[in-house]
Amino acid sequence: MAADANRRRRRKGSSPEPEEKKPFWRRALRSLFIWGTAFALLALIFVGTAVYMTASSLPTYSALKSSQNGQMIVVRARDGTELVSLGPSYGKWLEYEQIPETMKTAMVSVEDRRFRSHIGVDPIGVVRSVWVRVQSGSWRQGGSTITQQLARNIFLNNNRTFGRKVKEAVLAVALETKFSKDEILELYLNKVYFGGGAYGIDAASRKFFGHPATDLSLAESAIIAGLVKAPSRYSPTADVAAAVSRGKVVMQVMEANGAISSARAAEIDLDTVRIAKEEGQNSVRYFTDWALPQLDLLLPYDTDEPIEVWTTLDVGMQRTATTAVQSNAPKGAEGALVSMDRDGAVLAMVGGTDYVTSNYNRAVQSVRQPGSAWKLFVYLAALEAGYTPQDMVVDEPVTIDGWSPRNSGGRFAGEIDVRSAFAYSKNTVAAQLGNEVGFGTVASMARRFGITTPISTLPAMVLGASEVRLIDMTRAFASVAANGTSVEPYGIVKVTGTDGDVIYERESRRAEVLVPQYVAAGITDLLQSAVATGTGRAADIGRPVAGKTGTTSSNKDGWFLGFSSGITTGVWMGRDDARAVPGLQGGRAPARAFAAFMRYAVKDRPVEQFDTELKLPDWQLEPDDEFLFGDPDDYYFVDEQGNLIEPGGQYEPLPPGAAPPPDRNRPDYADDPGPGGPPPAASDDFLDRATGARDPGLRAAPPAPGSRQTDPRSASGVSVTRGAGQPEATRPPAEAPRRPIGNAPQAIEPATRPGSP
Structure with a gap:
């Protein structure tokens, strides 16, 4: 017993033995676990907070249904x-129950077969994507779920960055916490892009197969499901x-996942x-x-809503x-x-023979020389200056x-009428007419009728x-068909919104x-002759055509422009x-x-006859002196020395300082003119006609038949020979100049155009 007591005393008095140390890897693993758990908890708290905040700020389901990624124009x-x-x-929005089961099965099979089990992010898919990235050195396989794709389509872009992937994951989890799986799949199938401008399965079905998505077959569903990977x-x-x-690949995946049987896939x-x-x-x-x-100018305000034009x-x-x-x-x-219509x-x-090959619109963008089609403006100017279709001209x-035009074929017809010169497109006659009326006048006529491109005033124009x-x-040409009134081309009648409200109406x-x-009747006469007997005979369609x-x-370049029954075509x-060519x-x-x-x-x-009846103005129909001045016996005139010319042409010298006698034939004559003085010798109406104020068409008389002179109104002063057989111009009697009494200016002598009455 003493020995036992001694042993106990020794144990009490001695220092304790040191404990055995744990291996470093165990201690490091323990620390990593502790700190990892802490960081995981912290990250979980952060992600949870982010998901909660994101979910609370997400739009409502109805708002997500109505959101669109751009303006649709029908x-x-x-x-x-x-x-x-x-x-x-976007097509028609389909509720979940309206979407064909084959379409839902095909999409889930090829894009996210664990859609029903994950929380918005598929961990298995993420690991597989990372493993492929390590093996290949690039991101070859995406791990995005349907929910992530929906989040990206609605809220994000397609940038391949880590930050975007994190946001996408947070949004996906937030969507899963706020909406059911059926709601997410409905949103996805109605909003995902399938190419060709089609968003959603209904738009894709209508665009690619020509019928609503509710009628999709299994084969069509497979094709549409396969488009999501690479729509373009x-x-x-x-x-x-x-x-x-790609659709065949989808069918194989559906078979492998058990979505369809092998027998059904083989069919x-x-x-x-x-x-x-x-x-x-x-x-x-x-x-289009x-x-x-033109909508930028027509619409009263900017709008992103779908519109119908x-x-x-x-x-x-x-x-x-x-x-x-x-x-x-x-x-x-x-x-x-x-x-164009009238x-x-x-x-x-x-605008071309094939839009796919070339979308360059030659109808509105290309500028080319019109050749003889430009003669429309030359003859319009000539008709306005007084020519008529039956007037005689000389093709010589x-x-x-220094410019000498030549006719097609190099021949000259000699003396012909204006109608024939136009019908057979005589270049020399067009040159003479343009020179006579003035090249600037022809250019002005072209501007008047809607030509917007630069116009040369050289003779060759x-x-x-x-x-x-x-x-x-x-x-x-449409303005000619409209009897000489302006026509403005347009293509848009009205624009409406999705609710049918009219945003714009012409x-x-x-x-x-x-x-x-x-003038319009005269040029229509010429255009009709060009088709009936001239160079445009191939344009005859069995009813009146002018062109x-x-x-x-x-x-x-080859052109033909003409009109018939209210339609003008170029x-x-x-x-x-x-x-x-x-x-x-x-x-x-x-x-x-x-x-x-x-x-x-x-x-x-209905067949429409052209109005080619020339209702000429009075100045082309009446004898000049009698129309402008009336009966010469009704007026008193004085010669250059102030001598009174009696009615009938008898001279009677005025006494020195004497005033001309009053006109007693005037209805407003009074022996006592009153304090206002004598009335004027000519009325305002007379003065307007005499000075040409009412008729801008007055011009100098043409030369006598067969004579050669320089036309003072021509652009270059070229000598023009007129054909024989033209009637003499009407001229006043060869006597002393006559001036109306009073303050009226010298009466202007109107001219007549060869061939006019």
């Missing part, structure tokens, strides 16, 4: 049919084969799926490219115009066509400032040396009189590089295209 034809849908197209690459509008091939042949063609895209876009930019385009006429241009344009050449409404517009060699636009030339505009009726051909040097053909003439391919189009365009319209 363009409609004049009969209300849809021509094209531009910008993002797999869209059927870009590559049908690629879209079908489906995606190669037989009918892809809807985009009607009118190859041609209508020329019109011209019309829609109601236009003037006629679907049948547009289709016929496209065929007419494509089938008649010479090989290697382009063609363009513009057709009020300027554009019924058809073709002429030189103006009468043959179409100035470049013009097809739409401007068509407008000019108001009818008052037309401006450009030329008198007799004019145009061909430039070396056959670089056609141009040529090469974009302005090289010669063998055989191209305005009276051939362009005239044939015009006829092919117009036969369809006017088929439902």
Whole structure:
């Protein structure tokens, strides 16, 4: 017992033995676990707070349904049919129950097969994506869930940055906490982009298959589901084969995931799926490219809401115009066509033979020389100056400032009437007329009728040396068809919003009189003759047609412009590089295209006869002296020395300082004129007519038949020979100059145009 006590005493008095130390890796792992747990808890608190704050700030479900990523514009034809849908197209919103089960199954299978089990972020998908990144050195496989894609489409962009991925994940979890799985899938299927401007399955189904999404088949659902991965690459509008091939991949994934049986998958042949063609895209876009930019000026305010634009385009006429241009344009050449109704409404517009190959709109953007079609303005100016279609002119060699025009074929017809000169497009006659009325006058006439491009006033301008636009030339001919009143081309009738409210509606505009009726009637007479017997015979369609051909040097451009039954159409053909086109003439391919189009365009319209009756103004119909001055016996005149000329022409010298006797034949004569003095010798009406104030058409008399003189009104002072057989101009009696008594100015002697009564 003593020994035991001693051992106990030794243990009490000795120092304790040191404890055994734990390995470093165990201590490091323990620290890492502790700090990791702390940081995880901190991150969880941070993420939870971020998710909570994000979820509380998310829009409501109804607000997310109505949000859109841009403005959709639906363009409609004049009969209300849809021509094209531009910008993002959203189609009809489908509730979850309305979406075909095959569409929901296909989308979940190919994009997010664990959609129903994750919280917005799929950890397995993230790990797989990271592993592929480590193996390949790049992000080859995305780990985004359907919820993440929805968050990105609605709130974020497609930048591939870590910060964006974190925001995307937070938003996805927030969406999952606020909305149910069915609501998220409904939002996704109605808002995701499928290419071709289509957002949502209904827009995609209508665009690619031509029917609503409620009618989607399994094969069509597979094709649409496959588009999400790369809409621009797999869209059927870009590559049908690629879209079908991607759809087959979706079918394989659905089979592998058990969404469909192997037998059902074997029954489906995606190669037989009918892809809807985009009607009118190859041609209508020329019109929409011209019309829609005008919305910036027409709409009273800026709006991002979807709008519908109601236009003037006629679907049948547009289709016929496209065929007419494509089938008649010479090989290697382009063609363009513009057709307008009598009020300027554009019924058809073709800017080239193929919009896909070239979207350059030659109908409104290209400027080309019009050739003889420009003679419209030359003859308008001549008719306004007093010429009539039956007046005689001389087709002979002429030189103006060193320029000598020649006719097609190099022959001269000699003395012909104006109608024939225009019908057979005589260049020498056009040159003489332009020189006589003045090249500046011709340019002014072209401006009056809507030509907007620069106009040369050199002599060669009468043959179409100035470049013009097809739409401007068509407008000019439409103004002639409107009896000489202004016509303004337009393509938009009204614009409405989604609720049907009218945002813009075109108001009818008052037309401006450009030329008198007799000028419009005269030029219509000439244009009708050009088609009936002249260079435009190929444009005959079996009813009255008025028009004019145009061909430039070396056959670089061919034109035909004309009208019938209230429709005016212009056609141009040529090469974009302005090289010669063998055989191209305005009276051939362009005239044939015009006829092919117009036969369809006017088929439902009544035949209209042209108004070619020349209702000439009085100054062209009445004898000059008698019309302007009345009966000479009714007036007293004095000679240059102040001697009184009695009625009947007898001279009676006035006594020195004596005043001329009053006119007792005046109804307002009084022996006592009163304090106001004697009344004037001539009324205001007389003075206006005598001075030409009421008739700007008064001009100097033409030379006698067969004479040669320099026209003081010409642009260059060229000598012009007039043909024989023209009637003498009416002139006053060869006697001393006569002036009305009083303060009236010397009476002006009007002139008559050769051939007028």
